[in-house]
Amino acid sequence: MPELPEVETVRRGLEPVLAGQRIARAEVRRPDLRWPFPPGLAARLTGARVLALRRRSKYLLADLDGGDTLIAHLGMSGRMLVSGATLGAFHHPHPAPARHDHVVLDMDGGARVTFNDARRFGAMDLWPTADLGRHRLLAGLGPEPLGNEFAGATLHARMTGRFTPVKAVLLDQRVVAGLGNIYVCEALWRARISPLRLAGDVTAAEADTLAAAVRAVLLDAIAAGGSSLKDYRQADGELGYFQHSFAVYGREGAPCPRADGGTVARVVQSGRSSFFCPACQH
DNA sequence: CGATGCCCCTGAGAGC
């Protein structure tokens, strides 16, 4: 679930549960995920009130009233499960602790948020809110693709002179923050640009098209509640459904949705699958 | 500095 649209969907699901609420009890069930948790994490969370829940790139940021921000990354398999709250038409009682439930936050009022992460590529840290820009995981991030700093011109500037595939540049979080494999593939398809093209060969006009495609696919995906691969669910128990709108991702061998006679192909670039239509992406 | 692999970890699904 962990590209920008999925993280934003998680943020929206958690916001009513966390924002303005106090953490009555925090439980940390193992000492680390990708990295060790900060010392005394459970104690430092207990009693804190969540002022706001924000997102930067693929990071969730929970600002606490003590002056720190809880930084959370979902990695590849991280999930935030909500229970003990009535959301929509459903009431979710607390389930028994499950395998890979690593951090549990019990809020005043009875809601519980459980961070479950099977592969443990996720991470959590605490950092002064006023100094977040200097956190090692946040300091180097490029512009938000849905913000004003991201445009064709800035993207083009970051691609000129680079002898690496455009696919790799879009995945580089220093160039633009929040894209992952799915939405890079989909944006390149929308822009009719092959993932194999060298970044330095992308023209200014194509960069404009590409930046617009990135924005459009992210907005469409957010509107759909993100993409649900495997059995991922949003915090409220609903499935995202943007996976039904994939043009190329995971569709090797299928006809291109443009009905241009092309068949979706898969190539491996820097260890990851790229899906594209050779007929319309050049 | 830029580009390329490797690696962290578990689970699902395919093939035999």
Place this chain on the structure above:
DNA sequence: TGCTCTCAGGGGCATC
């Protein structure tokens, strides 16, 4: 049923 193999939405880090 059970084994082995491949692959997976990320990204830091070592190496050339």
